[in-house]
Amino acid sequence: MKLAAHRSAAGAERRGRRPDVLRLAAFGFSAIAIAAFVGLVAVFAVEAWPFFRAQGISGLFGIRWSFRSGRFGALPMIYGSLAVSLISVALAAPIGLGAAVFLSEVLPRRARIAAKVGVELLAGIPSVVYGLLGVLLLRDAVARLLRPFDPISGDTLATGGLLLAAMILPTVVSLGDDALAAIPSSQRRAARALGLGKAETILRVVVPAALPGLGSALLLGLGRALGETIAVFLVIGRQDNQWPERLMALEPLARAGQTVTSKLGGSETFLAYGDPIHWGALLALGLLLLAVVAVLSFAGSWVSLRRVPRG
Amino acid sequence: MGKWLGRGFLFSSALCALAVLAVLSIALGEIAGRGLPAFDLAFFTDPSAGAGYDGGVLFEILGTLILIGTALAASLPLAIGLALAATIYLPRPGLRRGALSALYAANAVPSVLIGIGGFIVFVHGLGWGKSWLGGGLLLGLMILPAEAVALIERIEALPRRYLDAAYGLGLTRGQVARSVVLRQSLGGLFSGALLGLARAAGETAPILFAAAVFSGAGIPRGLKESPVLALPYHIFVLAQDSFSPAGERHLWGAALVLLLLVASLSLIALPARLRAHEESRHG
């Protein structure tokens, strides 16, 4: 529903009534908000510049990160971020979307509300508390689980992926439920009238219609996983330069690693400020992360905000 | 599709829901189970002592409250401004999608980047050092997009006839905004704000860089060099100690306090959100 400003109202304003203070305030505050975010990106770009000038963007795409020798290859960290996030989406997508289907299509109203409360609670658990749970519970469990891979300890990429899966689960369930709920009940009724069973209705009518929203839910979940710092920091082992010999192998997942966020949230950031290139490298990493998360977010929005040309 | 296949599908979706429930129960159960033993009056009224393991979490709680209060005050005017601009003052067709997309993207900015940005701008650039205001502003920036989106969606859900009537009476946009739109959508603002507060309370990265110290801070005085203690940072530092039996009870207690704070903030907002949600179900 559009809130179009009626021409007459706008016209009345132009005809010399008192200036609309609220309008000025609204635009003023909007400008501040936009400036703050744009400023954030600008600050990052400015501080990253010394690194880009010295080593170019390709400086980030090496295999070794060793600030003492001026090498800032971030590929192992990028691998770590991707591995951890993709694991989490791979786990959270089926479970979360399945739960969303159950929530939206099967549960009666009362139970659904109770379930939504539960999902909200899960979503609200702060990441540091997830990290604590990961440190004290998950690590041992994963160490036992991964015994065939002979891990050093429970601090592995797999642990990070598992923890992140739990963290993005509520996002996937909630957004998935929103997407399914947005499909008009007229479509369901029509399907049932045609003789389709409940499961068929869901699988053949509702889910396909909700695919954009469901896809968007996954994209946003992925974005959240990529951006998570604290929980991952605590369980991932923080071992640099873990570049796998074979990219698609499972074995590296059972070893400690490093993600872009665990590096940025770690103690190197407290040492680096004095050295423009080191600091610049870290901020360049931050820009990379920002770019990827932004792209994912815009992709998710584009997918779900597209006008569905159906009644 | 065979009947049994269909039943199987529904059954597995139920299993998925059960799995989510299991994760929730395990998480909450562990935190509550391990944290409750730490709860006594002293835990809430005593400052932390020793190396952080002993004593209570009084100033951590106060610090967190100061930070989220500041975040709220900083973010609300901006969120309202954005929402009004996007819905009333500039509602060109393409703008809505663009505005919402931009807000979703802003909401997705990783908090560690906001923290580092704050480190550059507040700690160094403005020379504030670690300060509660810097931290509060950063948290406010972080929760601003979600608040704006909540308000926009609430405004857009207003029945058209309210606005038609108002404009029909000759009210200007500003008057319509004040007396009709804002008043009717306060609920959305309220719940958006509460959810923002809940998120801000639990964030570690922004305050780690710009607002929190581990020991020594109480009630902040002044603006510069006035850090606070905070629950998330406290937990984060102690969590890296892992396994130390000395502080385990204290640590879980702190985690439970944080969880209760966050949960109460989100739960207050819940009825309004559920109502709005159910209203918009199934078109």
Added chain:
Amino acid sequence: MLRTRLGLLLIASTFAISAVSAQPLRINGSTTVNPVVVEAAEILRAEKKATIFVDTQGGSSGGIAALGEGRAEIGMISRDLEPDDATKFPKVHFQATRIGTDALALVVSKDVWQGGVRILSRQQVQGIYEGTITNWKAVGGPDRRIVFFNKEPGRGTWEAFAKWLYGDPKKAPDVSHPEVGANEEGRNKVASTPGSISQLSAAWADQKTVFAVAIRRLDGKVVAPTHATIADGSYPIARPLQVVTDGPPKGLAKEMIDLLLSPRGQALVEKHGYLKAPAAGTKKK
């Protein structure tokens, strides 16, 4: 007239009071020095109503960075000052005051200790660090993979380790191991991971959960890190515990450092398992 004067006096004194109490003392740095300073800060807070903030972001190098960038008045470090510190912050005159002595211990987990690894030579430690020795049986222990938890480079403990092995931390080779930050984290990781070893402050090796091995020196003598051997210099990897200021300490920072050097402060040093600062004029090792 009198009221104006009194009013001005009141305002002036408020400024004076707030000027004195408004300047907080910010301390950041090593987790080894931290427990002592935290307790000293509590004393100073109680006695002088002072505002003192203490944190350990980044360890020893984080302390230097905070001091250099103007984010702290005192940096805590568990190593000597290095030329690199001055190069990184040319405008700062780092002045270190020694408040105690500690040693670097190589600690192993219980299974390794009970499996017979009680002594390691510098060569062996270097081999483990560089990855040429990968199994405990090569050094007299059980048949088990060696897990090395490396202190984050930048931690004073790591610098002392690198200096001992290579003479200069900058000469340390580029190796990657899982990292630990604070002393507490290191101890707990080793305690909970079978087959592990890490660098740790000697005072933190409780010989119950983690066990400090003795070092076989180049001359063949075997020395365990005890207070006696650290004090007389026979244990080869001792390191100073220091607080650093920009120029000579003044104001609240000076009061803190004076407290740390006083008998009360030195008692705190010993309480946490470290050795007292050597008396002035004693040869430093």
